[in-house]
Amino acid sequence: MSDTLLLLESFSCPAHHCEQHGQRGQGNLRVRKLYGAAQRRLLKCRSCGTEFSERKGTPLWNSRAPEDQLASAVEHLGAGNALKTTAKLTKLHRSTVRRLAILTGVHAHSLHAQHAQDLQLSALQADERSGFVERRGQQLWEATVIEPKSKFLVQSELGQRNEDLGRRLLF
Ligand SMILES: [Zn+2]
Numbered sequence: 338m339s340d341t342l343l344l345l346e347s348f349s350c351p352a353h354h355c356e357q358h359g360q361r362g363q364g365n366l367r368v369r370k371l372y373g374a375a376q377r378r379l380l381k382c383r384s385c386g387t388e389f390s391e392r393k394g395t396p397l398w399n400s401r402a403p404e405d406q407l408a409s410a411v412e413h414l415g416a417g418n419a420l421k422t423t424a425k426l427t428k429l430h431r432s433t434v435r436r437l438a439i440l441t442g443v444h445a446h447s448l449h450a451q452h453a454q455d456l457q458l459s460a461l462q463a464d465e466r467s468g469f470v471e472r473r474g475q476q477l478w479e480a481t482v483i484e485p486k487s488k489f490l491v492q493s494e495l496g497q498r499n500e501d502l503g504r505r506l507l508f
Pocket of ligand 1: 351357382
């Protein structure tokens with residue numbers, strides 16, 4: 338995960354005063370320099386001059402734990418392990434794992450929203466399943482839409498099982 342070089346089009350200027358704030362693929366960003374042992378890219382916005390790290394806004398930003406440990410935690414979470422189990426296996430604090438789970442989810446959601454567009458799909462299949470989050474009694478439903486042939490996940494929404502969940506899935 339950490340070695341994936343994201344295209345410049347995946348980033349947008351983080352400066353709120355910038356005319357191109359939050360807009361991707363505007364051609365206003367360039368690589369200013371590489372920094373640190375891991376040779377991260379420092380990006381610069383040509384419109385407003387703001388410089389920012391390519392790590393900013395990703396789940397690993399500002400985390401002090403070693404990257405391997407964090408990447409391993411994301412793997413465990415992805416495999417369906419609980420926060421408690423993941424924390425134990427990776428020797429990370431449970432609050433770190435929780436923060437990572439939330440940030441990774443938000444990040445993955447926005448990456449997916451960015452890439453899953455203008456899809457040519459032959460059919461759609463909706464499904465739902467429920468699970469318990471952290472504490473007993475907090476039941477959450479996951480509703481998904483996939484293309485049956487490729488199993489491509491078109492959309493996934495999490496929430497209480499009600500009308501709102503279905504609506505979010507459809508629009
Ligand atoms: Zn800018």
